[in-house]
Amino acid sequence: MAIDLCNKSPGSLAEHDPKEWSGAVDEPVLLDDLGAEQREALNFAYRATLSNVDPRFVAGDPAAWASDFGYALDRVAIRLDNRTNSELREQALSHPDPAMREQALFEYADRDREDAVDLLRQAVRSDANRELRWDALWAIEKLGGPAAMAALREFRTDSDPEIAEWAMLFGSELQTGDPAFDGRPGRYTPGRTFDETIYLLIHCDLYVRLDASNTHWGKISLAPQGLARIYGQAHACPNVATRERQLVIAKTISGLHADGSPHCDNYLFRGFTDRTRRDRGNFFFESLVPRTFFRSGHADDPSEGVRQADIGFARYGTWHLEPKFQVHEEPAIRYVRGRFQGWGYVNLARIAGRSLEEILTPGNGVLSTLHDPEVGPMTNAFILGTFKGKLNDWDGDGTIDLNSRDVYSTVDGEIDSDQDGVPDEPGRTCCDYTNLMA
Structure with missing residues (x-):
């Protein structure tokens, strides 16, 4: 911001x-x-x-x-x-x-x-x-x-x-005020869970409360690749039939699990979309998902205890349609931009005196909430920023890929490691750290 x-x-x-x-x-x-x-x-x-x-x-x-x-x-x-x-x-x-x-x-x-x-x-x-x-x-x-x-x-x-x-x-x-695009054709792949898998660039500022007086604040401005390394690379995953009222943000963190598998962290968003213009949609969506809160401030590190809490996040902005790219007889979303905000926990003792290379590591930051009686008092970071995402040609063949990206989520945000549309475990939207420790 x-x-x-x-x-x-x-x-x-x-x-x-x-x-x-x-x-x-x-x-x-x-x-x-x-x-x-x-x-x-x-x-x-x-x-x-x-x-x-x-x-x-x-x-x-x-x-x-x-x-x-x-x-x-x-x-x-x-x-x-x-x-x-x-x-x-x-x-x-x-x-x-x-x-x-x-x-x-x-x-x-x-x-x-x-x-x-x-x-x-x-x-x-x-x-x-x-x-x-x-x-x-x-x-x-x-x-x-x-x-x-x-x-x-x-x-x-x-x-x-x-x-x-x-x-x-x-x-x-x-x-x-509006985007412009080149004339490359697009390709839709039938049979996948999502009609589109849009790679998101996310830039955010973390404003960290440094003491209980509310008079001292610190700031970390996270560039897109640094944010993806800590919190996960995000994809916006809409389906044409439901995109005006819900979508999934599917995130994966690389390098967090010892076995090399991606850490999956999916968020089902719901909200309203304004469609008074045929070429775009203005949206305001919110997510509320159950998560394990790690008091250590590091994902999958239960050394200081854990707490089950509901984590909320908001995102709002505009998506722009591409009439040339048709999915189920409707134009696809070619570009999305907007803002987001939420809460987090930064373990100040964990980062004190460390270099930025040591701080920007997979999972070294957790989302939080103010509404839980135990997690709320630990919440010390206000997170906000901007995001942009457009359809890209990922294989270099000169054709824009609409939904070729691998995302490990069902349409309801549940973990789907083999991308067959069926959840690995019904209701689970984030990797279970206890299975990884077994």
Whole structure:
């Protein structure tokens, strides 16, 4: 969230050099030179952009624009990543672990350094890790402004079609508020549990209460690969028949189980979707799932005791349909974006004095709730952030894959390790740590 706020407040706009737009946008065209259809399209885009204006910067009741808890915390929290700016720049380009390179990039961008876009641009140009490259493009979009637009334009013709499409998508969002896509065809695979398995990029800020006085807060800004390493890589898994009222977020954590099997952690979300526009859906969904809470603060580590609790999470945003991709005679979701929020527990004693490499390890953080009499008092982290996901070509054959990703869930979020649509154990939505210890 905080990266998204960089250069957006009135104070920031006043203090920073606004830069020139001439190198960031195409050659300007006079309104009088446009045809009737072009003017109509421009007016539509203008109206659509108005709907995306941040309400914090619109005059009106402060209850509507100044009541964002994360925005308030970001102004007072101290950074728990104490690396210097020069260390971040060096590690962003040379650390051997791509997740750590990416973490350094996002932390540097979050600090709103003047050369942040240039550093991100360099990473997109030179890094060998494909996911880091498109995540860095997302960080460029988050910073926004003319420099970001110019950087995104550079990669619209990248040799990797996914990088090129992400650059096109992010640039279009900055200009019009809506995404844009290339013309590749799509492929739907019949007989799988879900009509779509959309790989999610998730960036979040953890605001950690450091003492009981509520006057000291810490902040960890997790880049997508770092978040996936701790909490699991997430896929949004909708089915056309039910997507307007429910979907599954299926997560897997790699490297947590000693036998090498993925740790499965599925969430069934339910809610409302607004379909007043045929090309998209605006949604607000919530999940409430039973989970084992580990007092150690580390998944599958019962050394300090466990507690069974119901964990809640909220996600809201917009999905965009692709008429060219038909599933059961309906257009598929090609792209989704939004925000999420929930609660967590960070064992401060466990991370104190440790390097970031030791902290960003599989399962080293647990979701939590305020409503359980034992877990509630331990809850010390407010988690919020943004997510984006689009359909990708995963096998490099030039065709977009709608539902080829392996996710271990039934339509109701139960664990399904062989993906046959039948739960391994009815009602179980997360791996049972007691079986792993046997």
